[in-house]
Amino acid sequence: MICIASTSLPTLPDCPRTAPPWTQRSRGLILDLDGTLIRGHEVIPGAQELLARWSERYVIVSNNSTDTAATLAPRLQALGLPVEPSALVLAGEQAVHHISHHYPHSKLMLCGSERLQACALELGLTVVSRDADIVLLARDIGFNYATLQTLTRELTCGAILIVSNGDLTHPGPHGSVIPETGALLQALLACVPGTRANILGKPAAMLFQEGLRRLNVPPADITVIGDNMRTDALGATRLGLSYLLVGNAPHADAPDVARLLEAACSxxxxxxxxxxxGNDYQ
Incomplete structure (x- = not known):
């Protein structure tokens, strides 16, 4: 896993004296991706300016469970967002690393993208099609009845269930709704009620902690910016981090990042x- 270290405390980004209070207190940012910086292939207003202003002082912590940092970064760069792989902490990829670290000799059934499958093999994990010790459920656009039947069989036979993230949906272009891993999880739990799902993505601590490690900035000087109260804000407050929200949902501080950069909010x-x-996720 990639580590970004620094030997001295980063300085605040250059801001005018009338800059909003939150920018004056933020030495580093933990940013959400979908709904905060992009919607599908659309860049949300203000995203480029935000990344430029906090260049090398941000990490993107996302419940994305389809991509790896190496495959996602070039696509973001093609959209005009200068994001390096080292600035991406992604739920699916981190889940594979988690399994590699904690269960290196287990047989893994991975329900997810070809990119995650390749990541698991590169880490030396044994990926199987039956008789698994662990089932990793990520966002799988090929999920169908046969997949559901196979996963049900493995869990019934005692496999451990690890889930990359619990989101039911994420925002898509033009206000569309994109089904997420959590929707697949609900179908699976309906077939195997009582199964304990170990969900690693936000609002759980794992991704945030990796983001903090890479920034190497005191938590008091970090601001989490996202669009979801139940993942971004809840995860931040559980770790004692400050947060701000964008979007059209209740409690948002600004409609988008562009307006947040001008918002007189703390x-x-x-x-x-x-x-x-009622802050339990799901």
Whole structure:
């Protein structure tokens, strides 16, 4: 896994004296991707300026469970976002690394993209089509009845279920809704009720902790920017990190990143009362 280290505390990005309070307190950013910087192949207004202003002072922590950093970075660069692989912390790829570290000799059934399959093989994992010790469920656009039947059989026979992320959907272009890993998980749990799913993506701590490690900036100087109260904000507050939200959902601080860069708002440290009272994800 890639580590970004620094020997001294990064300075604040150059901002005018009238810059919003949150920019003056943010030495590093943990950014969401879908719905915050992009929607499918659309770049959200302000994304380029945000990345330019915090160049080398941000990481993108995403519940993306289709890509690896090496395959996603060139596509983001083609959209005009200067993102290096080392700045990407992706749920699917991190889940494969997690299994490689904690279960290196286990037989793995991976329900996910060819990119994740290749990542697992590169790490030396044994990928099988039956009799698995572990099932990793990620976003699989080829998921069908046969897949559901196979996974049901493996879990019934005692395989451990690890899930890259629990999102039901993520935002697509022109307001479209893209089905996510969590939707596949719900189908699987309907067939094997009582199964314990170990969900590694946001709001769980693993991805955020990797982002913090790469930034090497004190948590008090980090701001999480996302579009989802139940993943980005909840995950941030669980680790004592400040957050801001963009988008059209309730409690958003600005409609998009462009407006957030001009918004006279302060960083937030707690969830709204109506969210905090029921902050269990799913």
């Amino acid at each position: 960083r937030r440290h707690v969830l709204p009362d109506d969210v905090a009272s």
